């Protein structure tokens with residue numbers, strides 16, 4: 001490990017998203033002993049932490065307490081060095097409920113620099129990190145399922161921790177589950193004959209409920225921040241796709257998942273050429289049930305992905321390239337606080353585009369994909385408050401989930417792209433390797449990044465003209481770079497042709513045959529068309545939408561990216577015929593990238609406002625708690641159904657007056673998920 005590897009907490013910026021005190025003490029190791037109780041939908045756990053005390057002037061005896069983040073945990077007991085300890089939980093601030101309560105553990109007469117803290121606790125129904133799925137929400141329909149999503153600050157609802165990315169710890173885990181289930185974690189298995197083998201059923205015993213259980217064992221020897229702690233338990237199968245890569249999913253999907261992500265070994269090899277050797281041993285992929293709220297989550301050793309990537313033709317596998325790239329940017333070099341999130345995501349998008357350009361053997365793909373990213377950036381800048389359009393957002397004690405958008409991804413990418421253009425590709429390639437090598441196992445801020453860049457190029461290239469201040473601290477869009485539009489031109493021309501048809505009465509339907517186009521081309525066409533309608537501040541007409549349906553049948557697309565974009569255009573056009581398709585789409589998968597804009601668009605439209613609220617209320621249990629919270633906020637729906645109704649009524653929406661079409665359409669979602677198609 002390099003010097004950056006040591007977490008020198010005294011020099012860390014204060015993290016506004018955590019109530020813990022890492023400047024006084026930090027966790028270096030966790031042993032997590034947990035039992036998954038599907039009947040009660042809770043986790044009963046004992047967490048044992050090795051904690052290094054720092055204190056004032058490096059005097060451990062000055063540390064009076066250790067403060068940990070928790071959220072809705074039932075804490076049963078706390079021991080310090082095997083002796084019962086006094087602890088208290090602060091009352092959560094309702095204005096900042098995402099921060100949870102601080103667990104303060106008193107240290108008495110301590111002179112040791114390293115102590116052990118053991119906490120017995122149980123999670124509760126309010127655990128925002130976990131979604132407990134009933135059998136009906138799984139592909140197999142036989143058994144329940146649980147999965148977690150901790151980024152950004154949900155780990156505290158799963159275990160007491162220093163829920164700030166600046167604190168990195170190794171972990172070991174022993175997880176007891178029903179004997180039909182398999183447990184996977186963001187770690188290496190200790191159960192197989194070798195660490196690479198799928199775990200055989202390890203030990204069996206009877207727990208208190210007389211259910212036969214199996215215990216799985218894991219270790220994560222590379223220190224991780226709390227947001228990368230992850231777990232899934234369900235009926236799972238696996239298939240090897242390379243010596244270090246295996247896919248996991250419910251049994252009926254595993255071949256499809258193996259086919260879709262077969263390129264992952266190649267992604268890793270290209271990423272290694274761009275950065276440095278892969279550090280995590282294994283790179284496995286878990287394809288989750290459809291309510292997983294993100295495209296992918298870079299949990300170390302085990303990326304989590306949404307099944308909406310299963311297009312059947314590998315056309316959406318760039319999300320896996322993205323998650324694989326996080327093995328360096330984010331997981332190895334980690335944003336010190338969430339205000340520097342762009343360093344996780346901007347770098348990851350940059351590496352992802354380099355990887356895909358190499359895999360497609362086409363340099364021009366880099367700009368082609370960046371053009372799509374530019375549109376996402378524009379949309380986010382229009383939608384988000386100014387404070388969140390800065391690359392270093394003013395997060396304060398606001399909820400990081402509220403600040404999440406494409407901005408850190410795409411503005412961050414464009415900052416790196418401008419730097420690359422300034423110094424040249426070759427030099428930037430060398431800088432990339434130097435950067436990951438310097439900060440691996442450590443944490444990074446925007447200031448550290450700027451300093452490292454400037455000193456790296458000192459005397460080599462004049463980089464003094466780069467306007468860091470505007471890039472990092474000013475709101476809004478950066479200046480648009482001159483992207484190479486060779487690959488996008490045809491897609492943009494077709495979009496222009498549809499706009500012309502839309503504007504000229506009796507015009508000709510464009511004749512371009514797109515049946516052989518790649519998904520990326522189709523998506524670029526739809527993005528360009530959306531951009532053009534936004535620029536002229538007028539949606540497409542109903543006639544144009546009808547002609548598009550006839551020409552391309554995108555309303556029936558099996559590709560989630562294509563279907564999503566077409567649905568957005570049709571809703572904006574006021575096409576009530578698209579509503580059943582939209583409802584089916586937003587009630588059979590819970591990926592926020594698709595679900596949130598569609599709910600918002602429906603909610604904004606005259607035809608869809610009541611439908612949106614009613615559909616959400618009828619299906620809210622289907623969504624992961626994070627998605628449910630975000631959609632509810634987007635539509636000002638309250639926490640409970642009654643609350644939602646009263647809030648909606650205050651906004652002038654009568655939920656009683658929902659038409660038959662709405663009820664039928666909402667039922668479609670439920671029936672489809674129950675497999676009644």
Ligand SMILES: CC/C=C\C/C=C\C[C@@H](O)/C=C/C=C/C=C\[C@@H](O)CCCC(=O)O
Nearest residue numbers: 151152294295296338341400401403404593
């Ligand atoms: C500037 C914002 C500051 C902090 C926010 C950090 C995390 C926020 C949070 O809401 C978690 C995000 C997790 C993202 C996981 C995966 C994404 O790459 C998915 C992107 C969308 C998709 O493809 O579905």
Ligand SMILES: [Zn+2]
Nearest residue numbers: 322326345348
């Ligand atoms: Zn990412």
